[in-house]
Amino acid sequence: MSEETGFLSDLTRDGFAAIRGFMNPSEGGKLQQQMDRYIRDVVPTMPPEHVFYEDKADPASLKQMQDLGTYDEWFGELFFEGPPRQVAEQALGADVIPKNLQYFSKPPAGNAVAGGGRATPAHQDGYYFMLDPCEAVTLWLSLDDIDEENGCVRYVRGSHLRGMRPHGRTATLGFSQGITDFPSLVDTENEVAVRTSPGDLLVHHAMTIHRAGANGSSSRLRRALGFVYYSVNAKVDEAAVEAYRQRLQADMKAAGRI
Numbered sequence: 001m002s003e004e005t006g007f008l009s010d011l012t013r014d015g016f017a018a019i020r021g022f023m024n025p026s027e028g029g030k031l032q033q034q035m036d037r038y039i040r041d042v043v044p045t046m047p048p049e050h051v052f053y054e055d056k057a058d059p060a061s062l063k064q065m066q067d068l069g070t071y072d073e074w075f076g077e078l079f080f081e082g083p084p085r086q087v088a089e090q091a092l093g094a095d096v097i098p099k100n101l102q103y104f105s106k107p108p109a110g111n112a113v114a115g116g117g118r119a120t121p122a123h124q125d126g127y128y129f130m131l132d133p134c135e136a137v138t139l140w141l142s143l144d145d146i147d148e149e150n151g152c153v154r155y156v157r158g159s160h161l162r163g164m165r166p167h168g169r170t171a172t173l174g175f176s177q178g179i180t181d182f183p184s185l186v187d188t189e190n191e192v193a194v195r196t197s198p199g200d201l202l203v204h205h206a207m208t209i210h211r212a213g214a215n216g217s218s219s220r221l222r223r224a225l226g227f228v229y230y231s232v233n234a235k236v237d238e239a240a241v242e243a244y245r246q247r248l249q250a251d252m253k254a255a256g257r258i
């Protein structure tokens with residue numbers, strides 16, 4: 001995996017940056033094999049609150065997983081000790097606390113049951129993280145060729161410098177909070193769609209506004225891993241996080257989503 005620091009100026013200025021070819025094709029192939037193994041062997045052992053499906057009865061509609069690093073040694077090593085952690089340390093200029101390794105998949109619209117992975121609402125990760133100061137990054141590793149058709153990530157350039165926006169509940173499983181006054185004129189003028197290839201790594205600050213489209217293609221996959229790291233200097237409001245987690249789980253159970 002490539003060791004680069006050239007992304008830092010983009011990240012500081014724009015709130016996001018791309019490290020192209022962070023994983024080479026051979027590393028990407030190995031990761032894909034491990035991903036297949038994980039989905040086959042580990043997913044059945046995971047608690048429902050960490051595995052989300054568009055339709056619980058259809059395994060092909062798997063859309064999101066949480067905390068992969070704690071359920072599996074291979075992914076744990078990548079997340080806790082691997083090159084993504086070094087990128088996060090460079091990005092934050094501090095030691096980091098590895099917080100969550102997530103999997104995102106949006107099944108193609110051609111999947112009759114899953115019906116096409118839905119759009120990710122505009123949000124700031126920091127709203128979910130509840131940190132003071134809000135010092136954290138997410139690294140988003142592309143596992144497929146992803147563009148406007150199958151739902152690439154869109155960032156609002158410079159939004160990490162413009163404060164936290166109001167968020168409210170959404171109906172999107174896995175992204176329960178969205179910015180209620182999105183898009184403003186400034187959002188529209190500064191939004192950038194970022195196309196990626198397998199192995200490309202996007203880095204964004206926890207204050208950066210981003211969203212992603214639905215997978216509107218008939219057959220293309222749209223998968224990614226999200227590595228979340230907090231700066232050691234950021235304090236978590238644990239009581240607020242726990243209260244929110246319990247509220248959300250109760251809502252999801254009541255709605256039959258987990």
Ligand SMILES: O=C(O)CCC(=O)C(=O)O
Nearest residue numbers: 104120125138140212226
């Ligand atoms: O892949 C997606 O649709 C969204 C990813 C995202 O919002 C994140 O990693 O913070």
